[in-house]
Amino acid sequence: MSPRSDPPPRAAARTFEEHADGPALQLAILGQVATNRLRAAHAAHGLTSRQFQVLGLLHDHGGLAQSDLARIMDTAPSMLVTLLNPLEAEGLVERRRDPADRRRHFVALTKAGEMRFMSASQAHAAAEEELFASLDDRQREQLRELLRALRDGLAPKAQGACRTEGPAR
Amino acid sequence: MSPRSDPPPRAAARTFEEHADGPALQLAILGQVATNRLRAAHAAHGLTSRQFQVLGLLHDHGGLAQSDLARIMDTAPSMLVTLLNPLEAEGLVERRRDPADRRRHFVALTKAGEMRFMSASQAHAAAEEELFASLDDRQREQLRELLRALRDGLAPKAQGACRTEGPAR
DNA sequence: TATTGTTATACTCTATAACTATA
DNA sequence: TATAGTTATAGAGTATAACAATA
Numbered sequence: 001m002s003p004r005s006d007p008p009p010r011a012a013a014r015t016f017e018e019h020a021d022g023p024a025l026q027l028a029i030l031g032q033v034a035t036n037r038l039r040a041a042h043a044a045h046g047l048t049s050r051q052f053q054v055l056g057l058l059h060d061h062g063g064l065a066q067s068d069l070a071r072i073m074d075t076a077p078s079m080l081v082t083l084l085n086p087l088e089a090e091g092l093v094e095r096r097r098d099p100a101d102r103r104r105h106f107v108a109l110t111k112a113g114e115m116r117f118m119s120a121s122q123a124h125a126a127a128e129e130e131l132f133a134s135l136d137d138r139q140r141e142q143l144r145e146l147l148r149a150l151r152d153g154l155a156p157k158a159q160g161a162c163r164t165e166g167p168a169r
Numbered sequence: 170m171s172p173r174s175d176p177p178p179r180a181a182a183r184t185f186e187e188h189a190d191g192p193a194l195q196l197a198i199l200g201q202v203a204t205n206r207l208r209a210a211h212a213a214h215g216l217t218s219r220q221f222q223v224l225g226l227l228h229d230h231g232g233l234a235q236s237d238l239a240r241i242m243d244t245a246p247s248m249l250v251t252l253l254n255p256l257e258a259e260g261l262v263e264r265r266r267d268p269a270d271r272r273r274h275f276v277a278l279t280k281a282g283e284m285r286f287m288s289a290s291q292a293h294a295a296a297e298e299e300l301f302a303s304l305d306d307r308q309r310e311q312l313r314e315l316l317r318a319l320r321d322g323l324a325p326k327a328q329g330a331c332r333t334e335g336p337a338r
Numbered sequence: 339t340a341t342t343g344t345t346a347t348a349c350t351c352t353a354t355a356a357c358t359a360t361a
Numbered sequence: 362t363a364t365a366g367t368t369a370t371a372g373a374g375t376a377t378a379a380c381a382a383t384a
Contacts, residue, residue, distance in 0.1 A: 055185075
Protein backbone atom coordinates (compact mmCIF):
# COMPACT_ATOMS: atom_id res chain seq x y z
CA MET A 1 0.00 0.00 0.00
CA SER A 2 2.97 2.35 0.43
CA PRO A 3 4.51 1.90 -3.02
CA ARG A 4 7.93 3.36 -2.43
CA SER A 5 10.50 4.00 0.23
CA ASP A 6 8.90 5.40 3.34
CA PRO A 7 11.85 6.52 5.47
CA PRO A 8 12.88 3.32 7.22
CA PRO A 9 10.31 0.61 7.85
CA ARG A 10 10.90 1.00 11.59
CA ALA A 11 8.06 1.58 13.99
CA ALA A 12 7.04 5.19 13.60
CA ALA A 13 6.50 7.35 16.66
CA ARG A 14 3.28 6.36 18.32
CA THR A 15 0.76 8.32 20.29
CA PHE A 16 -0.26 6.93 23.63
CA GLU A 17 -3.67 6.16 22.25
CA GLU A 18 -2.09 3.94 19.64
CA HIS A 19 -0.23 2.10 22.36
CA ALA A 20 -3.47 1.77 24.30
CA ASP A 21 -5.09 0.12 21.27
CA GLY A 22 -2.12 -2.18 20.73
CA PRO A 23 -2.34 -5.86 21.55
CA ALA A 24 0.07 -5.77 24.52
CA LEU A 25 -1.91 -3.22 26.50
CA GLN A 26 -5.23 -4.73 25.45
CA LEU A 27 -4.03 -8.12 26.63
CA ALA A 28 -2.83 -6.60 29.89
CA ILE A 29 -6.14 -4.83 30.45
CA LEU A 30 -8.30 -7.84 29.64
CA GLY A 31 -6.08 -10.01 31.78
CA GLN A 32 -6.69 -7.61 34.64
CA VAL A 33 -10.44 -7.80 34.02
CA ALA A 34 -10.26 -11.59 34.09
CA THR A 35 -8.21 -11.46 37.28
CA ASN A 36 -10.77 -9.21 38.92
CA ARG A 37 -13.75 -11.34 37.90
CA LEU A 38 -12.06 -14.49 39.16
CA ARG A 39 -11.09 -12.73 42.38
CA ALA A 40 -14.70 -11.73 42.92
CA ALA A 41 -15.85 -15.31 42.28
CA HIS A 42 -13.41 -16.66 44.84
CA ALA A 43 -14.17 -13.89 47.32
CA ALA A 44 -17.87 -14.79 47.15
CA HIS A 45 -16.81 -18.01 48.85
CA GLY A 46 -14.54 -16.37 51.39
CA LEU A 47 -11.30 -17.03 49.57
CA THR A 48 -8.58 -14.96 48.01
CA SER A 49 -7.45 -16.20 44.61
CA ARG A 50 -4.27 -17.52 46.12
CA GLN A 51 -6.16 -19.38 48.78
CA PHE A 52 -8.31 -20.88 46.04
CA GLN A 53 -5.12 -21.95 44.37
CA VAL A 54 -3.93 -23.56 47.62
CA LEU A 55 -7.17 -25.48 48.07
CA GLY A 56 -7.04 -26.52 44.42
CA LEU A 57 -3.51 -27.82 44.58
CA LEU A 58 -4.28 -29.73 47.77
CA HIS A 59 -7.38 -31.08 46.08
CA ASP A 60 -5.49 -32.25 43.01
CA HIS A 61 -2.55 -33.74 44.91
CA GLY A 62 -4.49 -35.12 47.85
CA GLY A 63 -2.35 -33.16 50.29
CA LEU A 64 1.20 -31.85 50.18
CA ALA A 65 4.08 -30.98 52.44
CA GLN A 66 4.15 -27.25 53.10
CA SER A 67 7.56 -26.96 51.49
CA ASP A 68 6.39 -28.74 48.33
CA LEU A 69 3.41 -26.43 48.15
CA ALA A 70 5.78 -23.47 48.37
CA ARG A 71 7.86 -24.88 45.54
CA ILE A 72 4.86 -25.56 43.30
CA MET A 73 3.48 -22.09 43.89
CA ASP A 74 6.94 -20.54 43.54
CA THR A 75 6.44 -18.50 46.67
CA ALA A 76 8.33 -17.93 49.89
CA PRO A 77 7.61 -20.39 52.73
CA SER A 78 6.60 -17.48 54.93
CA MET A 79 3.86 -16.60 52.45
CA LEU A 80 2.34 -20.01 52.94
CA VAL A 81 2.02 -19.42 56.63
CA THR A 82 0.02 -16.31 55.87
CA LEU A 83 -2.13 -18.20 53.40
CA LEU A 84 -2.67 -21.34 55.45
CA ASN A 85 -3.34 -19.85 58.88
CA PRO A 86 -6.80 -18.47 58.10
CA LEU A 87 -7.66 -21.61 56.12
CA GLU A 88 -6.74 -23.76 59.08
CA ALA A 89 -8.60 -21.47 61.48
CA GLU A 90 -11.70 -21.94 59.35
CA GLY A 91 -11.21 -25.69 59.39
CA LEU A 92 -10.73 -26.00 55.64
CA VAL A 93 -7.24 -27.37 55.92
CA GLU A 94 -5.35 -29.55 58.37
CA ARG A 95 -1.67 -29.47 59.24
CA ARG A 96 -0.16 -32.71 60.50
CA ARG A 97 3.47 -33.23 61.45
CA ASP A 98 5.19 -35.89 59.41
CA PRO A 99 6.19 -38.54 61.99
CA ALA A 100 9.12 -39.62 59.81
CA ASP A 101 10.55 -36.08 59.71
CA ARG A 102 9.09 -33.98 62.44
CA ARG A 103 10.13 -30.75 60.73
CA ARG A 104 7.70 -31.28 57.89
CA HIS A 105 4.06 -30.21 57.96
CA PHE A 106 1.83 -32.28 55.75
CA VAL A 107 -1.17 -30.21 54.69
CA ALA A 108 -4.46 -31.65 53.43
CA LEU A 109 -8.02 -30.54 52.81
CA THR A 110 -10.65 -31.35 55.38
CA LYS A 111 -14.12 -32.43 54.32
CA ALA A 112 -15.22 -28.81 54.71
CA GLY A 113 -12.24 -27.75 52.60
CA GLU A 114 -13.24 -30.13 49.82
CA MET A 115 -16.75 -28.74 49.82
CA ARG A 116 -15.50 -25.18 49.85
CA PHE A 117 -13.25 -25.86 46.91
CA MET A 118 -16.13 -27.44 45.01
CA SER A 119 -18.39 -24.44 45.49
CA ALA A 120 -15.67 -21.90 44.73
CA SER A 121 -14.75 -24.00 41.72
CA GLN A 122 -18.28 -23.71 40.38
CA ALA A 123 -18.17 -19.94 40.89
CA HIS A 124 -14.86 -19.88 39.02
CA ALA A 125 -16.40 -21.79 36.11
CA ALA A 126 -19.42 -19.48 36.09
CA ALA A 127 -17.19 -16.39 36.02
CA GLU A 128 -15.27 -17.90 33.13
CA GLU A 129 -18.48 -18.56 31.24
CA GLU A 130 -19.62 -14.99 31.86
CA LEU A 131 -16.30 -13.53 30.75
CA PHE A 132 -16.43 -15.25 27.39
CA ALA A 133 -20.18 -15.08 26.91
CA SER A 134 -19.82 -12.74 23.94
CA LEU A 135 -17.67 -15.22 21.98
CA ASP A 136 -19.17 -18.11 20.04
CA ASP A 137 -17.70 -21.60 20.22
CA ARG A 138 -15.46 -21.11 17.22
CA GLN A 139 -14.08 -17.85 18.60
CA ARG A 140 -13.45 -19.45 21.97
CA GLU A 141 -11.50 -22.26 20.36
CA GLN A 142 -9.50 -19.75 18.32
CA LEU A 143 -8.71 -17.76 21.44
CA ARG A 144 -7.61 -20.83 23.36
CA GLU A 145 -5.27 -21.79 20.53
CA LEU A 146 -3.80 -18.32 20.31
CA LEU A 147 -3.26 -18.09 24.04
CA ARG A 148 -1.60 -21.48 24.00
CA ALA A 149 0.67 -20.45 21.14
CA LEU A 150 1.48 -17.25 22.97
CA ARG A 151 2.25 -19.08 26.19
CA ASP A 152 4.45 -21.61 24.43
CA GLY A 153 6.29 -18.84 22.65
CA LEU A 154 7.21 -17.13 25.89
CA ALA A 155 9.91 -18.20 28.30
CA PRO A 156 9.29 -21.65 29.81
CA LYS A 157 9.23 -19.88 33.16
CA ALA A 158 5.77 -18.50 32.44
CA GLN A 159 4.17 -21.82 31.65
CA GLY A 160 3.38 -23.59 34.87
CA ALA A 161 2.63 -20.61 37.03
CA CYS A 162 -0.75 -19.35 38.16
CA ARG A 163 0.27 -15.88 39.14
CA THR A 164 -2.68 -13.65 38.65
CA GLU A 165 -2.56 -11.73 41.86
CA GLY A 166 -1.79 -8.16 42.71
CA PRO A 167 -4.02 -5.76 44.62
CA ALA A 168 -7.53 -5.02 43.53
CA ARG A 169 -6.89 -2.23 41.07
CA MET B 170 -21.06 -37.63 21.58
CA SER B 171 -22.88 -38.48 24.81
CA PRO B 172 -25.90 -40.11 23.26
CA ARG B 173 -28.25 -40.07 26.22
CA SER B 174 -28.98 -38.26 29.41
CA ASP B 175 -25.84 -37.62 31.38
CA PRO B 176 -27.13 -36.31 34.71
CA PRO B 177 -27.63 -32.64 33.94
CA PRO B 178 -25.52 -31.00 31.25
CA ARG B 179 -24.10 -28.66 33.90
CA ALA B 180 -20.38 -28.06 34.27
CA ALA B 181 -18.94 -31.13 35.94
CA ALA B 182 -16.64 -30.77 38.94
CA ARG B 183 -13.26 -29.57 37.81
CA THR B 184 -9.79 -30.14 39.15
CA PHE B 185 -7.69 -27.09 39.77
CA GLU B 186 -5.46 -28.08 36.91
CA GLU B 187 -8.43 -27.93 34.58
CA HIS B 188 -9.18 -24.43 35.83
CA ALA B 189 -5.55 -23.50 35.32
CA ASP B 190 -5.80 -24.60 31.69
CA GLY B 191 -9.06 -22.74 31.17
CA PRO B 192 -9.21 -19.56 29.13
CA ALA B 193 -9.96 -17.23 32.06
CA LEU B 194 -6.88 -18.12 34.05
CA GLN B 195 -4.74 -18.33 30.93
CA LEU B 196 -5.88 -14.87 29.93
CA ALA B 197 -5.19 -13.60 33.44
CA ILE B 198 -1.71 -15.13 33.47
CA LEU B 199 -0.74 -13.89 30.02
CA GLY B 200 -2.11 -10.46 30.86
CA GLN B 201 0.14 -10.43 33.90
CA VAL B 202 3.10 -11.41 31.72
CA ALA B 203 2.28 -8.57 29.34
CA THR B 204 1.93 -6.17 32.26
CA ASN B 205 5.33 -7.21 33.59
CA ARG B 206 7.09 -6.87 30.24
CA LEU B 207 5.61 -3.45 29.66
CA ARG B 208 6.52 -2.41 33.18
CA ALA B 209 10.10 -3.46 32.55
CA ALA B 210 10.16 -1.52 29.28
CA HIS B 211 8.93 1.63 31.02
CA ALA B 212 11.22 1.11 34.01
CA ALA B 213 14.21 0.96 31.66
CA HIS B 214 13.45 4.62 31.01
CA GLY B 215 12.94 5.54 34.62
CA LEU B 216 9.14 5.42 34.56
CA THR B 217 6.45 3.40 36.22
CA SER B 218 3.71 2.28 33.85
CA ARG B 219 1.36 4.83 35.32
CA GLN B 220 3.90 7.59 34.84
CA PHE B 221 4.26 6.45 31.24
CA GLN B 222 0.50 6.73 30.95
CA VAL B 223 0.63 10.26 32.38
CA LEU B 224 3.33 11.34 29.92
CA GLY B 225 1.39 9.70 27.10
CA LEU B 226 -1.87 11.42 27.90
CA LEU B 227 -0.11 14.77 28.20
CA HIS B 228 1.60 14.05 24.90
CA ASP B 229 -1.66 13.21 23.14
CA HIS B 230 -3.63 16.10 24.59
CA GLY B 231 -0.87 18.69 24.57
CA GLY B 232 -1.28 19.28 28.29
CA LEU B 233 -4.21 18.92 30.69
CA ALA B 234 -5.55 20.35 33.89
CA GLN B 235 -4.65 18.11 36.80
CA SER B 236 -8.29 17.47 37.55
CA ASP B 237 -9.00 16.43 33.96
CA LEU B 238 -6.06 14.08 34.06
CA ALA B 239 -7.50 12.54 37.21
CA ARG B 240 -10.85 12.07 35.51
CA ILE B 241 -9.35 10.50 32.38
CA MET B 242 -7.25 8.13 34.43
CA ASP B 243 -10.14 7.43 36.78
CA THR B 244 -7.94 7.95 39.79
CA ALA B 245 -8.03 10.05 42.94
CA PRO B 246 -6.60 13.57 42.69
CA SER B 247 -4.19 12.73 45.48
CA MET B 248 -2.74 9.94 43.38
CA LEU B 249 -1.82 12.44 40.72
CA VAL B 250 0.23 14.39 43.18
CA THR B 251 2.20 11.24 43.92
CA LEU B 252 2.64 10.56 40.21
CA LEU B 253 3.45 14.09 39.11
CA ASN B 254 5.86 15.16 41.85
CA PRO B 255 8.78 12.98 40.76
CA LEU B 256 8.08 13.78 37.11
CA GLU B 257 8.21 17.49 37.85
CA ALA B 258 11.34 17.06 40.00
CA GLU B 259 13.01 15.40 37.01
CA GLY B 260 11.91 18.22 34.76
CA LEU B 261 9.75 16.05 32.52
CA VAL B 262 6.57 17.90 33.33
CA GLU B 263 5.62 21.46 34.17
CA ARG B 264 2.81 22.68 36.39
CA ARG B 265 1.45 26.14 35.67
CA ARG B 266 -1.39 27.81 37.50
CA ASP B 267 -4.28 28.69 35.24
CA PRO B 268 -4.50 32.52 35.44
CA ALA B 269 -8.24 32.38 34.71
CA ASP B 270 -8.92 30.04 37.63
CA ARG B 271 -6.07 30.07 40.06
CA ARG B 272 -7.16 26.81 41.63
CA ARG B 273 -6.33 24.83 38.52
CA HIS B 274 -2.92 23.46 37.69
CA PHE B 275 -2.32 23.05 34.00
CA VAL B 276 0.21 20.29 33.40
CA ALA B 277 2.25 19.88 30.24
CA LEU B 278 5.29 17.99 29.01
CA THR B 279 8.59 19.79 28.85
CA LYS B 280 10.94 19.22 25.94
CA ALA B 281 12.74 16.64 28.07
CA GLY B 282 9.39 15.04 28.85
CA GLU B 283 8.58 14.73 25.17
CA MET B 284 11.90 13.06 24.51
CA ARG B 285 11.47 10.74 27.45
CA PHE B 286 8.04 9.70 26.23
CA MET B 287 9.42 9.04 22.77
CA SER B 288 12.16 6.76 24.03
CA ALA B 289 9.92 4.93 26.48
CA SER B 290 7.38 4.64 23.69
CA GLN B 291 9.90 2.87 21.50
CA ALA B 292 10.72 0.51 24.34
CA HIS B 293 7.00 -0.16 24.74
CA ALA B 294 6.69 -1.00 21.05
CA ALA B 295 9.74 -3.25 21.23
CA ALA B 296 8.33 -5.11 24.21
CA GLU B 297 5.08 -5.57 22.34
CA GLU B 298 6.90 -6.95 19.32
CA GLU B 299 8.83 -9.34 21.55
CA LEU B 300 5.70 -10.51 23.34
CA PHE B 301 3.99 -11.50 20.13
CA ALA B 302 7.08 -12.65 18.27
CA SER B 303 5.85 -16.23 18.19
CA LEU B 304 2.64 -15.33 16.34
CA ASP B 305 2.56 -14.79 12.60
CA ASP B 306 0.72 -11.86 11.06
CA ARG B 307 -2.49 -13.79 10.57
CA GLN B 308 -2.50 -14.98 14.16
CA ARG B 309 -1.83 -11.48 15.42
CA GLU B 310 -4.75 -10.14 13.48
CA GLN B 311 -6.98 -12.93 14.80
CA LEU B 312 -5.89 -12.18 18.34
CA ARG B 313 -6.57 -8.47 17.96
CA GLU B 314 -10.04 -9.19 16.67
CA LEU B 315 -10.81 -11.61 19.48
CA LEU B 316 -9.54 -9.20 22.13
CA ARG B 317 -11.65 -6.45 20.61
CA ALA B 318 -14.74 -8.68 20.58
CA LEU B 319 -14.04 -9.65 24.16
CA ARG B 320 -13.61 -6.05 25.24
CA ASP B 321 -16.78 -4.96 23.48
CA GLY B 322 -18.67 -7.82 25.08
CA LEU B 323 -17.71 -6.72 28.58
CA ALA B 324 -19.16 -3.84 30.54
CA PRO B 325 -18.58 -0.45 28.90
CA LYS B 326 -16.69 0.45 32.04
CA ALA B 327 -13.74 -1.68 30.97
CA GLN B 328 -13.35 -0.10 27.57
CA GLY B 329 -11.51 3.16 27.94
CA ALA B 330 -9.35 2.33 30.91
CA CYS B 331 -5.68 1.56 30.91
CA ARG B 332 -5.44 -0.14 34.25
CA THR B 333 -2.68 -2.64 34.09
CA GLU B 334 -0.97 -1.86 37.31
CA GLY B 335 -0.63 -3.61 40.57
CA PRO B 336 2.60 -4.50 42.35
CA ALA B 337 5.29 -6.51 40.63
CA ARG B 338 4.12 -10.04 41.40
C1' DT C 339 -20.82 26.21 49.68
C1' DA C 340 -18.25 23.82 45.95
C1' DT C 341 -13.92 22.82 43.64
C1' DT C 342 -8.69 22.24 43.02
C1' DG C 343 -4.91 20.49 44.70
C1' DT C 344 -2.05 18.96 48.82
C1' DT C 345 -0.73 16.50 53.04
C1' DA C 346 -1.11 12.90 56.19
C1' DT C 347 -2.62 8.42 57.11
C1' DA C 348 -3.93 3.66 56.57
C1' DC C 349 -4.55 -0.54 54.18
C1' DT C 350 -3.33 -4.62 51.14
C1' DC C 351 -0.33 -7.61 49.29
C1' DT C 352 4.19 -9.11 48.94
C1' DA C 353 9.12 -9.74 50.07
C1' DT C 354 13.11 -10.33 53.32
C1' DA C 355 15.49 -11.48 57.35
C1' DA C 356 15.93 -13.35 61.82
C1' DC C 357 14.48 -17.01 64.78
C1' DT C 358 13.02 -21.97 66.52
C1' DA C 359 12.93 -26.82 65.99
C1' DT C 360 14.31 -30.65 64.06
C1' DA C 361 17.69 -33.45 61.20
C1' DT D 362 25.58 -27.59 58.94
C1' DA D 363 21.28 -27.72 56.50
C1' DT D 364 16.22 -27.82 56.22
C1' DA D 365 11.03 -26.85 57.61
C1' DG D 366 8.34 -23.71 59.35
C1' DT D 367 7.36 -19.37 61.96
C1' DT D 368 7.55 -14.54 63.41
C1' DA D 369 8.59 -9.87 62.75
C1' DT D 370 9.57 -6.21 59.76
C1' DA D 371 9.73 -3.50 55.71
C1' DG D 372 8.42 -2.20 51.20
C1' DA D 373 5.54 -0.92 47.01
C1' DG D 374 1.31 0.68 45.47
C1' DT D 375 -3.04 2.44 46.25
C1' DA D 376 -6.97 4.48 48.63
C1' DT D 377 -9.19 7.70 52.12
C1' DA D 378 -9.83 11.63 54.83
C1' DA D 379 -8.71 16.04 56.52
C1' DC D 380 -6.91 20.41 55.00
C1' DA D 381 -5.69 25.08 52.47
C1' DA D 382 -6.54 28.02 48.77
C1' DT D 383 -9.59 29.79 45.48
C1' DA D 384 -14.02 30.39 43.27
